[in-house]
Amino acid sequence: MQFGIFTVGDVTTDPTNGRTPSEHERIKAMVAIALKAEEVGLDVFATGEHHNPPFVPSSPTTMLGYVAARTERLILSTSTTLITTNDPVKIAEDFAMLQHLADGRVDVMMGRGNTGPVYPWFGQDIRQGIPLAIENYALLHRLWREDVVDWEGRFRTPLQGFTATPRPLDGLPPFVWHGSIRSPEIAEQAAYYGDGFFANNIFWPKEHFQRLIELYRRRYAEYGHGTPEQAVVGLGGQVFMRRNSQDAVREFRPYFDNAPVYGHGPSLEEFTEQTPLTVGSPQEVVEKTLTFRESFGDYQRQLFLMDHAGLPLKTVLEQLDMLGEEVVPVLREEFAKGRPAHVPDGPTHAARLAARESAAATDPAATTA
Structure with missing residues (x-):
């Protein structure tokens, strides 16, 4: 089980003092948060992709x-790479280059984006969002696995005898998650390729995401990649912690009430009841996060959103200390209890490479790429 954080990189005014960080400050803060994630023992740091203010x-x-x-162990990911508006050729080359620089500590989450x-x-039509996601990923999948590609589709110029460079590290493409908050077509796409499915369940009730994950698991098995329980699932989450829940609620409420993604909608209490948002003590975060397995089954990756809504960097780093010291060690232990042996661990380059080599030793034609 992998634990980490993801950031959307918003530049939001702190409602308690009226101060808005500069873009430079926010970018530097995101780096500091990533370094802190490794320091406190988290597994993953993921960043979104946005091309519009206030991100x-x-x-x-x-x-x-x-x-x-600046890190040695942290898995580096996106929490959305826009498969719809980025050129698949550029994605293939950028992430292969990053793979080499990071010695394999890289994966990628594909998404359509919601802006x-x-x-x-970027020269595209939002009405073609789903067809773009399907076609562009089909091309990207081939670019990482075939040394020479001939291709023709609807949304970009044809390729003839094209080789994306550099080639993926060890001939093994980055692990791909397909992220979605609403689209069954994306769950279907993840299942078809045997990739991971990340349900960023931070806004809507769990029943919606249960349906998406159940669809993904069922279709993953029907496509022959394994049992439904072996499908690779990731979940989002949001937390704000203090030693006792009253202090946490009192401190976080002005951020919740004024943040663009939350404010002026359901109350804080309504939101915490209906979504994974947990505002309380570390023990309350542990208890609520453990309920995710009851709703979605055993899964591989849990990412938390912690640096949004105008929270100052100092506060976010304090949150990460609590997450790494008091929450994640307990979650690791509890999630390991009763976890069936056939349920896979979270994907890493080293583990996937070892699995490919083991499969090749048994069957020279086999591949797990």
């Missing part, structure tokens, strides 16, 4: 490459 992470591989140079104006900025 700053327009170039995830640039940031992740910088973080790779309509981004599509025309």
Whole structure:
């Protein structure tokens, strides 16, 4: 089981003092948060991709490459790479390069994005979001696995005898998650390729995400990749902690009430009841997170959103200390209890490479790429 954090990279005014960080401050804060994640023993740091204010992470591989140079163990991921508006050729080359720089500590989460104006900025039509996601990933999948590609589709110029460089590290492409909050077509796509499915269940009730994950697991098995329980699932989450729940609620409430993604909708109490948001003590975070397995089955990756809504960097780093020292060790132990042996661990480059080599020793034609 892998635990980590993801950031959306929002630049949001702190409602308690009216201060808005500069873009430079926010970018540097994201790096500090990633380094802290490794320091406190987390497994994964993931960044979103946005091309519109008030967000700053327009170039995830640039940031992740910088973080790779300053870390040794942390898995570096995106919490959305826009498969719809990025050229698959550029994705293939950027992430293969990052793989080499990070010695394999890289995976990628594909998503359509939820900001309509981004599509025309990159020459695309939002009404073609699903067909773009399907076609572009089909090409990307081949670019990482075939040394020479001939290809023709609807949304970009044809390729003739094309080789993406550099080739993936050890001939093993980055592990791919397909992220979705609403689209069964994306769950289907993840199942078809035998990739991971990340249900970013941070806004809607669990029943919606149960349906998506059940679809993914069933179709994963029907496509012949393994049993439904062996499908690779990741979940989102949001937490804010203090030693006691009253202090946590009192401190977080102004951030919740004023944040663009939360404010002026359901109350904090309603939101925490209906979604994974936990505002309370470390023990309350543990208790609520453990219920996710009851709803979604054994899964491989849990990412928390912790640096949003205008929270100052000092507060976020305090949150990460509590997460790493008091929450994640307990979650690791508890999630391991009763976990069936056939349920896979979270994907790593080293483990996937070892599995491929083991399969090849048994059957020279086999591959797990």
